Amino acid sequence: MKRNKHLAKLKRGYLFPEIGKRKREFLEKNPDVNLISLGIGDTTEPIPPSISRAMSKAALQLGEETTYSGYGPEQGREDLRQQIAAVLYNNQVKPSEVFVSDGAKCDIGRLQLLMGDDIAVGIQDPAYPVYVDGTIMHGVTSIHFMACTPHNRFFPDISQLPPLEVIYFCSPNNPTGAVATRPQLEELVDYARRNKSILLFDTAYAAYIQDPTLPRSIFEIPGAREVAIETSSFSKIAGFTGVRLGWTVVPEELKYEDGSYVKADWNRIMTTLFNGASNIAQAGGLAILQPQGQQETTALARFYMENAQIIKSALTGLGLTVYGGDNAPYLWVDFKGRNSWEVFQELLEECHLVATPGSGFGPAGEGFMRFSAFGHREQVLEAADRLKAFSLIA
């Protein structure tokens, strides 16, 4: 069999497995070290009680004849689609536009199937690596990197963009922690409308937005329904990184340039190559959207945001400039032009801390490190103490 020739174009190793490998190598040489990871964006706190109990009950009910259920709709349980539309979108999207999935990462892979390979795609630089890798795997060769740096306040200069048929945009951003403002998103939607582009808008971190003036969804922007798909996730809201539950919103109005509707294709892709998110996870999703679940998950977000402030304070104390961390669980730290993987290695060896090299997210991330706010409080406090003693910066 011939190999998919596009696979050969991928750069070596996906970022997080590479970090895992370096961690393992270090621990093999230094088995007694107590490493603290602020690296991968993995949640650390237990799933709140009303939610874990709902899933526990759903699992038991699958063992009873009267409450057993098999295949659900590939698009997700109807009541969950309704609750997502109502609670998270204030009914500004319809339940029939919400497609429940096993997570945003998996949906991003499937979203590639909507588009041809002869298109120009815009991707933020730095960005979550899956956008670039997924695009390349599916044969797209024209990728325009939109640098997002302190110089442009982490928002690309839209007036300088070439015509792009697809734009990936993530806000709150992974890795920079930047959140696009309403005027910025209006500019982005305006560009997409003028250029007949489709925005693939990723809001996996929307639950961390504290400032009420910042949009939590692209659909808060007038006109977005004709140009945007939004993909999101329960992973970071409720500690569901291992449970796997997310969703994608495809508005009815959204069309390809040939006038056909995108939602019909998305439905075809999801019914053909996907079989629904786990029914136990979906029971958990419903619990998240109940008043008690909302209360518990809001408290969880607040906890992680306190972590962010603790780490931020330690890093700024070293004289470093720190972005993000106010409306996102990521801190984006300027290491003044130093090589990211070198800083990674120094943090690992000197402080026994794992952070993520900015260059792993794209060329414009070189010189930066991403610190995640996910961690047990005592570990975050210990990490902050270790950072304060980080010699290479002093």
Next chain:
Amino acid sequence: MKRNKHLAKLKRGYLFPEIGKRKREFLEKNPDVNLISLGIGDTTEPIPPSISRAMSKAALQLGEETTYSGYGPEQGREDLRQQIAAVLYNNQVKPSEVFVSDGAKCDIGRLQLLMGDDIAVGIQDPAYPVYVDGTIMHGVTSIHFMACTPHNRFFPDISQLPPLEVIYFCSPNNPTGAVATRPQLEELVDYARRNKSILLFDTAYAAYIQDPTLPRSIFEIPGAREVAIETSSFSKIAGFTGVRLGWTVVPEELKYEDGSYVKADWNRIMTTLFNGASNIAQAGGLAILQPQGQQETTALARFYMENAQIIKSALTGLGLTVYGGDNAPYLWVDFKGRNSWEVFQELLEECHLVATPGSGFGPAGEGFMRFSAFGHREQVLEAADRLKAFSLIA
């Protein structure tokens, strides 16, 4: 944005949504009818107690600080990979070759990414529609349909096959219920070795094989490790159709024609575009593979196979020739050249029974109907009674 031009080549509607639509339309006109479905291959019996309890416990443990876990390895829990290799493959495959997933259907979608689009693909006719649709969506245009009919005992004439780079093969087969024998699979592996093809072997129904001389895995055939990938599922073994858990085995030896290793690419695809199966479902998978779980699921398979015999007996009583149902939960019934959708409609309207039109699985399925053995016993008995009165056959 330009539409993926391959999506326009798909035939209207995926089979099962189409059946669902016809069912709904019928029930709207006849709301008091008690429909019995032997259509979609959905499990109906509760998940056995040791397995549902294990998942219930896993969900509660995610709510505790000491037992919480977030992202697992994208390839699946190490202990689950070990147990699959040990219990289901008698350690004839390595744990590192087992990739746990959210189901065979989803893996089939991702498997497309291994191959280029300029290849010739062989697919059984009739077949599970996802092979053809997934192949078309990914841009492959050369599909060779291998007719599997009573005339060739549901096994294609290998000596007549053109050179094919990929062959999808499902045994026990959905929809025909045929199980390939050891000599047949030896012939298939031999073809693949001579033509440097890759076999994508689907064993989602292996747990239903009663005859101990029939292979449950392609890896029981010498030489298969150099030519085959096997994808399988817990869906039909343990009532996991809604829970979502499966796996794919990619042997270390398997190479592309350029000499590079397929397993490395599969690992890249799974780590980049997938995020692991739900950890609660994986806890259930582990329970399935314990002695108690094995006992319970063996009893479950036996129950469904008794259903198969009840339906088979009713259908043969009508003078129909019935294939399958002895080592697979599907019966493939020859309606003597009649149009499948017409028979579907007559069964729906006269008997209030839902079966699946054979033509929905490919042109060679025309004239046949698939009856599934999944159902509560009292409904299966009632279905058998209704079939005995089916006038159009008498």
